[in-house]
Amino acid sequence: MTSVPDSEFSRFAQDSASSVDNRFEVTLSSLIELSKVPGIAWEAFDSSNLDTSAQMVADLFRNLNIFDFVEVRRSAVDGKPGAPAVIARRAAKNGKPQVLLYAHHDVQPPGNIDDWKTKPFEPVRTEDRIFGRGVADDKAGIVAHLAALQALVDSKGKDFDLGISLFIEGEEEAGSPTFRNFLEENQADLAADVIIVADSGNWTTEIPALTTTLRGLVSVVVQVKTLDHAVHSGMYGGAVPDAMLATIKLLASLHDDQGEVAVAGLKSAQTDELAYSENSLRQDSGLLPNTQTIGSGGILQRIWGKPAITVIGIDGQPVALSSNTLLPSVRAKISMRIAPGQDPAEALNLLKAHLLGHTPFGAELSFGEVELGKPFDMDDSGWAAQLVKKSLAHGWSAAPVNIGIGGSIPFIADLTEVFPSAQILVTGVEDPDSRAHSPNESVHIESLRKAMVSEAIFLLAGNELQL
Structure with a gap:
């Protein structure tokens, strides 16, 4: 040409x-x-x-x-x-x-x-x-x-x-x-x-x-179930795990203590090195003064080239309607960003495997709606x-x-x-x-x-x- x-x-x-x-x-x-x-x-x-x-x-x-x-x-x-x-x-x-x-x-x-x-x-x-x-x-x-x-x-x-x-x-x-x-x-x-x-x-x-x-996108709805019906938290709390407790522990397993994604097998990709400071990140994102950043490595590497997981929704009991009850089931929607070069279907399987392998108290886990983006x-x-x-x-x-x-x-x-x-x-x-x-x-x-x-x-x- x-x-x-x-x-x-x-x-x-x-x-x-x-x-x-x-x-x-x-x-x-x-x-x-x-x-x-x-x-x-x-x-x-x-x-x-x-x-x-x-x-x-x-x-x-x-x-x-x-x-x-x-x-x-x-x-x-x-x-x-x-x-x-x-x-x-x-x-x-x-x-x-x-x-x-x-x-x-x-x-x-x-x-x-x-x-x-x-x-x-x-x-x-x-x-x-x-x-x-x-x-x-x-x-x-x-x-x-x-x-x-x-x-x-x-x-x-x-x-x-x-x-x-x-x-x-x-x-x-x-x-x-x-x-x-x-x-x-x-x-x-x-x-x-x-x-x-x-x-x-x-x-x-x-x-x-x-x-x-x-980055690509993988999202999935997860349901955690521990009971076949709701029961009084005073009468059974301390011996019976409710679905919210199990859900909180399960979702917490998705990150380590530094906020690094803990799902094994996910890929990272090398990104271009540009000057971008933590102060710039704080200003652009509105991060509060005492809130620490999460993850490891360069900031752009973290937000461009590494996986990230966010729990974007939880269906439990609204505070306005809360009562002294052990919830039988809770749903959560997990949104995962995947690095360039990562296959979304493979990443979904890795996420599911992690959740199934970290489900606490023998709770029942089921998966709902899935969204995949390359x-x-x-x-x-x-x-x-x-x-x-x-x-x-x-x-x-x-x-x-x-x-x-x-x-x-x-x-x-x-x-x-x-x-x-x-x-x-x-x-x-x-x-x-x-x-x-x-x-x-x-x-x-x-x-x-x-x-x-x-x-x-x-x-x-x-x-x-x-x-």
Whole structure:
């Protein structure tokens, strides 16, 4: 394939910045309007908001007048329809690459409204940030794609040769239940040489990043049972173990005294060494002054390259309804992050084996709902990764770094399986203080602008390539 001379990138950067800056206020207004819609793909919320959100997104990209079609489509699993997604395509011409741009328009629930300093679905702009649910995760990704495409049009006109496909999902925050079916049903329209997943973040507000590793996810519901019915704790306590006691001891066995995961056989992966202090961890996470960190090794190694286990839910007896009773059974949901290179099914078996081997008092143990998500480990030697790094360097005026993410994006495994020849680039606009999924979510305005410029540079450079 042909390459793009380094001397061209300065021109691409200038053209991209000019286009983004000329329309920046309009683009931010679009982000704010999108973020007013509480499109939440969980069953407890009004699904009509997802329809509204999808139509707004479709209109934004339809107004570019560059696609052969822009449509709202759905898939289904077991006859149950999924959330609306926006899909668009224009085919590459004259041997140019086909690029698929991914983001999602659904958002997390707001959580406890009292924890917000502003109303979650009434975005507020300050001097350097916009606050509101979804402004960073991931409606910023949507407008970053929009601005980059507009810059491509401004520079090359509407008859450019680069192929563009678009997929704005509507159920990512709900686990993407119909994602695999949607890919397979729309495979011809989504097929691409490069997939840009704009759903991650940057190292800081000054240093851009390409996400090259993601931990995978294994979760399982466990039920612990010691009695066939509840009994009086005064009459039988001290001789009869209740399910809560057994559950507490069982869950405590998952970590050693230093908080290191104690499940035997789990893998670790080596991560890139970047400067990140314990003080930075405390500031970013909100760790209380007297609370110690857990685990061993470098901090980034712990949160990017080693397994982690969290008990994210326990079904026992609420304090408000508590009585002097020995509980017969308790359920807990265990969420385990696994290192790049770890097979989720193997990790699940190791977790189950540990639980069965550490069940106290001869309690009965049974397993319920399971969720598996594969980790991601990108080879950054491909032409697309090298091109995006140059684009980020020019868009941010700073050298990019490779980062890992302790969280998971399980659908990336589906992308790699359905499109095995595509190079996947995980980018984004978030920064350490964006607080995605948390109260007071925000996007850093200048970081968003730089992300737009960088993606525009990539598209302009891609339009010059010959595969």
